[in-house]
Amino acid sequence: MTLSGPFALEASNLGKSGRTRARLMDAAVDVFAREGFQAASVNEIARLADVANGTFYVHFRDKDAIAAEVAYGITREIARQIDEAMSQIDGAAERFSFATRQFIELATTQPMWGWVLIRSAWIVPELNHRVETYLSSDLKRGVKQGIFNREIDPFIVDAISSMILSALAARLRGDAGEEAGSRVSELALCMLGFPVSEAKALAWSAITLQDFSTNVLPRAPKP
Amino acid sequence: MTLSGPFALEASNLGKSGRTRARLMDAAVDVFAREGFQAASVNEIARLADVANGTFYVHFRDKDAIAAEVAYGITREIARQIDEAMSQIDGAAERFSFATRQFIELATTQPMWGWVLIRSAWIVPELNHRVETYLSSDLKRGVKQGIFNREIDPFIVDAISSMILSALAARLRGDAGEEAGSRVSELALCMLGFPVSEAKALAWSAITLQDFSTNVLPRAPKP
Amino acid sequence: MTLSGPFALEASNLGKSGRTRARLMDAAVDVFAREGFQAASVNEIARLADVANGTFYVHFRDKDAIAAEVAYGITREIARQIDEAMSQIDGAAERFSFATRQFIELATTQPMWGWVLIRSAWIVPELNHRVETYLSSDLKRGVKQGIFNREIDPFIVDAISSMILSALAARLRGDAGEEAGSRVSELALCMLGFPVSEAKALAWSAITLQDFSTNVLPRAPKP
Amino acid sequence: MTLSGPFALEASNLGKSGRTRARLMDAAVDVFAREGFQAASVNEIARLADVANGTFYVHFRDKDAIAAEVAYGITREIARQIDEAMSQIDGAAERFSFATRQFIELATTQPMWGWVLIRSAWIVPELNHRVETYLSSDLKRGVKQGIFNREIDPFIVDAISSMILSALAARLRGDAGEEAGSRVSELALCMLGFPVSEAKALAWSAITLQDFSTNVLPRAPKP
DNA sequence: CATGAATGAGACTTCATTCAT
DNA sequence: CATGAATGAAGTCTCATTCAT
Numbered sequence: 001m002t003l004s005g006p007f008a009l010e011a012s013n014l015g016k017s018g019r020t021r022a023r024l025m026d027a028a029v030d031v032f033a034r035e036g037f038q039a040a041s042v043n044e045i046a047r048l049a050d051v052a053n054g055t056f057y058v059h060f061r062d063k064d065a066i067a068a069e070v071a072y073g074i075t076r077e078i079a080r081q082i083d084e085a086m087s088q089i090d091g092a093a094e095r096f097s098f099a100t101r102q103f104i105e106l107a108t109t110q111p112m113w114g115w116v117l118i119r120s121a122w123i124v125p126e127l128n129h130r131v132e133t134y135l136s137s138d139l140k141r142g143v144k145q146g147i148f149n150r151e152i153d154p155f156i157v158d159a160i161s162s163m164i165l166s167a168l169a170a171r172l173r174g175d176a177g178e179e180a181g182s183r184v185s186e187l188a189l190c191m192l193g194f195p196v197s198e199a200k201a202l203a204w205s206a207i208t209l210q211d212f213s214t215n216v217l218p219r220a221p222k223p
Numbered sequence: 224m225t226l227s228g229p230f231a232l233e234a235s236n237l238g239k240s241g242r243t244r245a246r247l248m249d250a251a252v253d254v255f256a257r258e259g260f261q262a263a264s265v266n267e268i269a270r271l272a273d274v275a276n277g278t279f280y281v282h283f284r285d286k287d288a289i290a291a292e293v294a295y296g297i298t299r300e301i302a303r304q305i306d307e308a309m310s311q312i313d314g315a316a317e318r319f320s321f322a323t324r325q326f327i328e329l330a331t332t333q334p335m336w337g338w339v340l341i342r343s344a345w346i347v348p349e350l351n352h353r354v355e356t357y358l359s360s361d362l363k364r365g366v367k368q369g370i371f372n373r374e375i376d377p378f379i380v381d382a383i384s385s386m387i388l389s390a391l392a393a394r395l396r397g398d399a400g401e402e403a404g405s406r407v408s409e410l411a412l413c414m415l416g417f418p419v420s421e422a423k424a425l426a427w428s429a430i431t432l433q434d435f436s437t438n439v440l441p442r443a444p445k446p
Numbered sequence: 447m448t449l450s451g452p453f454a455l456e457a458s459n460l461g462k463s464g465r466t467r468a469r470l471m472d473a474a475v476d477v478f479a480r481e482g483f484q485a486a487s488v489n490e491i492a493r494l495a496d497v498a499n500g501t502f503y504v505h506f507r508d509k510d511a512i513a514a515e516v517a518y519g520i521t522r523e524i525a526r527q528i529d530e531a532m533s534q535i536d537g538a539a540e541r542f543s544f545a546t547r548q549f550i551e552l553a554t555t556q557p558m559w560g561w562v563l564i565r566s567a568w569i570v571p572e573l574n575h576r577v578e579t580y581l582s583s584d585l586k587r588g589v590k591q592g593i594f595n596r597e598i599d600p601f602i603v604d605a606i607s608s609m610i611l612s613a614l615a616a617r618l619r620g621d622a623g624e625e626a627g628s629r630v631s632e633l634a635l636c637m638l639g640f641p642v643s644e645a646k647a648l649a650w651s652a653i654t655l656q657d658f659s660t661n662v663l664p665r666a667p668k669p
Numbered sequence: 670m671t672l673s674g675p676f677a678l679e680a681s682n683l684g685k686s687g688r689t690r691a692r693l694m695d696a697a698v699d700v701f702a703r704e705g706f707q708a709a710s711v712n713e714i715a716r717l718a719d720v721a722n723g724t725f726y727v728h729f730r731d732k733d734a735i736a737a738e739v740a741y742g743i744t745r746e747i748a749r750q751i752d753e754a755m756s757q758i759d760g761a762a763e764r765f766s767f768a769t770r771q772f773i774e775l776a777t778t779q780p781m782w783g784w785v786l787i788r789s790a791w792i793v794p795e796l797n798h799r800v801e802t803y804l805s806s807d808l809k810r811g812v813k814q815g816i817f818n819r820e821i822d823p824f825i826v827d828a829i830s831s832m833i834l835s836a837l838a839a840r841l842r843g844d845a846g847e848e849a850g851s852r853v854s855e856l857a858l859c860m861l862g863f864p865v866s867e868a869k870a871l872a873w874s875a876i877t878l879q880d881f882s883t884n885v886l887p888r889a890p891k892p
Numbered sequence: 893c894a895t896g897a898a899t900g901a902g903a904c905t906t907c908a909t910t911c912a913t
Numbered sequence: 914c915a916t917g918a919a920t921g922a923a924g925t926c927t928c929a930t931t932c933a934t
Contacts, residue, residue, distance in 0.1 A: 016914080017914065020914085020915085036261065036346075038259070038261040038262055039261060041906080041907060041908080042907075042908060042909080043906090043907065043908085051915075051916085052915065052916040052917050053907095053908090053909090053916085053917065053918095054909090054910080054911085054915070054916055054917060054918090055914080055915055055916070055917095056908095056909095057908090057909070057910080058914060058915070058916095059914095062908075062909080063908075118345075119345065122259075122341070122342065122345070123259075154393070154398065155390070155393055155398070155399055155403070155406060156406075156410070158389045158390075158392075158393060159386045159389050159390060159407060159410060161389075162385040162386055162388065162389035163382045163385055163386055165385065166381045166382050166384075166385035167378070167381075167382065169381075170377075170378055170381060175377065175378070176378055180378070183378060183379075184382060187379070187382060187414045190413050190414050190416070191410045191411075191413050191414050193413070193419060196416060239897070239898095239933095239934095240896080240897060240898095243897075243898085264923080264924060264925085265924075265925065265926085266923085266924070266925085274898075274899085275898065275899045275900055276899090276900075276925090276926090277898075277899060277900060277901090277926085277927080277928085278897075278898055278899070278900095279926095280925095280926065280927075281896090281897060281898070281899095282897090285925080285926085286925090462893080463893065466893085466894085482707065482792075484705070484707035484708055485707060487927080487928060487929080488928075488929060488930080489927090489928065489929085497894075497895085498894065498895040498896050499895085499896065499897095499928095499929090499930090500894070500895055500896060500897090500930090500931080500932085501893080501894055501895070501896090502929095502930095503929090503930070503931080504893060504894070504895095505893095508929075508930080509929075564791075565791065568705075568787070568788065568791070569705075600839075600844065601836070601839055601844070601845055601849070601852060602852075602856070604835045604836075604838075604839060605832045605835050605836065605853060605856055607835075608831040608832055608834065608835035609828045609831055609832055611831065612827045612828050612830075612831035613824070613827075613828065615827075616823075616824055616827060621823065621824070622824055626824070629824060629825075630828060633825070633828060633860045636859050636860050636862070637856045637857075637859050637860050639859070639865060642862060685912095685913095685918070685919095686917085686918060686919095689918075689919085710902080710903060710904085711903075711904065711905085712902085712903070712904080720919075720920085721919065721920045721921055722904090722905090722920090722921075723905085723906080723907085723919075723920060723921060723922090724918075724919055724920070724921095725905095726904095726905065726906080727917090727918060727919070727920095728918090731904080731905085732904090894934105895932105895933100895934080896932100896933105896934100897931105897932095897933095897934105898930105898931085898932085898933105899928105899929100899930085899931075899932100900928100900929105900930100901927105901928095901929100902926105902927090902928095903925100903926085903927075903928100904924100904925085904926085904927100905923105905924085905925080905926105906922105906923090906924080906925100907920105907921100907922095907923095907924105908920100908921105908922100909919105909920085909921100910918105910919085910920080911916105911917100911918095911919085911920100912916100912917105912918095912919105913915105913916080913917100913918105
């Protein structure tokens with residue numbers, strides 16, 4: 001009855017067990033996004049996934065376990081798509097800017113994934129970790145390329161990722177429009193020592209963001 | 224038995240009722256800091272405050288009510304102290320930088336207050352609101368003074384406050400030292416269009432931060 | 447602020463203590479009427495009486511105690527008024543009919559008293575007892591007068607008083623109008639062996655019910 | 670341990686879930702009978718049913734829900750048995766008289782059901798409603814048959830049902846014996862315009878009440 | 893007498909988790 | 914694997930009652 005979400009689609013070629021598991025993960029994304037991790041209840045996840053509550057425990061040890069899996073799945077998928085989309089881009093600044101903008105638009109297309117990233121960031125440290133790992137690698141590349149003149153350490157990566165999440169939140173709340181990605185990207189480039197005019201040019205350059213809504217990440221249908 | 228926290232000290236001259244209320248608020252800060260708002264239980268707050276669980280409801284309608292009071296109390300107190308400490312400072316950049324550094328050190332002196340600000344920021348919007356209001360006023364002053372050349376809107380205020388909170392978190396986790404305030408302040412000034420060298424100069428200038436540990440805000444003893 | 451109820455009026459010439467006590471009783475009537483005895487809370491009674499909750503226990507041992515007092519007060523007052531109004535009436539049937547009708551109208555004028563009688567009848571047996579005592583005496587008089595040819599025992603008194611209370615309830619709910627008293631009185635007279643036509647004549651005779659609304663029992667003002 | 674009550678017996682052929690549900694309903698009857706609806710606690714019902722307190726909520730949303738079910742179950746069962754027992758009786762007066770007597774004896778056989786009917790009558794209006802519906806239909810039949818010369822409206826139905834309940838209460842308290850049914854039936858017939866002698870004849874005629882104690886409705890054992 | 897803060901037992905309810913089917 | 918009833922700990926909140934002021 002409930003149409004499938006991203007994980008279920010991805011698992012459509014797996015066995016029944018795999019598909020049930022995927023349905024649970026999609027349901028968990030939904031509930032986490034709406035209620036936050038703490039307030040989410042296993043029963044509600046199971047109900048949304050259209051399985052008995054006991055079935056949850058066939059697939060996951062507990063709520064923490066599914067949260068970790070979901071976090072892993074979301075970040076892996078998002079990273080994969082962004083990586084793929086910018087495989088041709090070489091400049092660190094361009095890569096960073098593109099990735100930031102793409103990330104925000106991607107998470108806006110899948111609002112539940114976006115909310116999970118935001119709401120669970122402080123609770124499932126795994127999430128932050130992975131996001132920052134991806135971020136870190138491009139920033140360090142920029143230093144090597146002599147483009148960024150700041151030392152890249154966890155502190156600054158943290159600061160930038162916080163800013164990006166705050167931009168994403170504004171976008172999801174509807175307080176910011178499509179410009180959110182460019183704005184936060186510009187700000188971050190400034191922070192990294194980029195001259196303002198260049199930062200602006202880069203962050204607002206007309207790039208074609210990949211449209212995932214009809215492609216890899218189908219829009220999750222509302223029940 | 225339990226040594227008193229900041230609210231209790233402030234209320235030491237009030238009647239018995241006011242002191243109990245203050246003890247509950249100190250206890251709430253403690254629990255919110257350790258467990259986060261959602262996981263905090265009224266019963267634990269009462270236990271920590273050394274009162275019967277029913278007593279909680281003599282003073283607060285529910286958890287939301289005490290959270291709002293605590294948020295109000297913390298931000299009011301911090302704002303008051305920072306305002307007082309920088310009453311002589313006039314330049315917007317100096318004020319911003321000083322306030323940021325002072326804020327982080329202050330919240331480090333009262334780690335529980337710091338954690339409450341961080342952990343509850345997304346759940347008690349009141350908190351963010353108030354922090355951003357204070358931030359906003361100095362930023363706008365800078366624009367009027369012609370020092371910052373960016374338009375100040377909620378989006379950028381949000382971005383900066385996220386960064387500051389991320390720096391505070393790093394500081395509280397022990398991942399950053401006293402330099403945290405200066406670092407994040409420098410980054411933010413860059414974002415606001417400040418030339419890097421000046422940003423650095425301002426953010427790292429030797430200022431005397433007011434020492435609140437022996438003054439207004441006594442360090443809360445750990446249980 | 448709160449205008450006084452019947453008990454308070456009656457006690458207006460007593461000392462402060464007596465007046466507080468009366469205010470509590472009026473408040474109790476109100477709360478019992480609205481919520482029923484079980485759901486009534488001492489705190490609400492005290493709040494309505496405009497005294498501190500502790501004050502309640504200065505005057506009454508517990509909720510049962512005030513319930514008994516209220517029951518006693520209400521039945522005593524109602525009985526007194528009905529007795530007074532029918533002091534000139536001698537025939538048992540007339541007395542019974544008049545009393546029944548007067549009782550229902552009286553309790554309709556003081557709806558809270560009415561509701562207390564109904565809602566508490568099963569819980570404070572004292573109440574029923576007293577009502578039935580008054581009832582019983584006129585019924586037995588009728589037997590002595592040779593008017594009623596049924597033996598009067600608790601069973602039939604109970605049956606009649608149940609019927610009267612059910613009529614009162616219908617009246618208070620608005621499901622019956624002023625005819626309620628006459629209807630139930632007629633039914634009861636039939637039960638007692640009265641020929642139907644005479645029962646009807648008696649029960650519907652034009653009598654002047656005493657108007658208590660401007661006399662002894664002032665209408666309780668709504669807060 | 671706990672012997673089963675009527676609902677449990679009826680459900681003995683259902684699945685485990687149905688049997689637990691029935692045990693809860695029997696327990697609820699017991700508690701409602703002893704304490705009344707308001708004072709009854711869900712926990713006590715669960716304890717009596719020998720299940721964990723949480724189990725209650727697997728089967729019923731709350732106390733209201735189980736009360737409604739119990740009310741429905743009791744009235745349906747009693748009505749079914751009475752209907753069955755008097756399927757051969759046609760005269761309205763005979764039917765009314767028989768039903769009244771049967772009802773009281775039935776509820777005396779299952780004292781807890783009786784007490785629930787009495788104690789909850791004012792609180793679960795559903796109960797009264799259903800009882801009065803059954804009553805009403807025979808009374809109206811009598812009017813059609815030209816036997817009763819009173820108009821049947823809710824007022825008189827209410828009055829009669831109150832009397833019957835008061836008789837039942839007397840019976841359950843032990844203040845009345847087996848004659849209770851006949852007495853109240855006679856009184857009601859008089860009220861309905863029946864000549865006294867005929868009322869007496871009918872109400873006291875030797876009829877065989879069905880003995881449910883060894884038949885359909887086994888006597889609930891006292892704990 | 894009056895106050896009202898404090899108490900703590902106990903009510904309701906939710907929910908992660910287990911387990912027999 | 915899937916089910917869903919059952920569990921019981923834990924949380925929220927109420928309220929009759931006490932007691933120091």
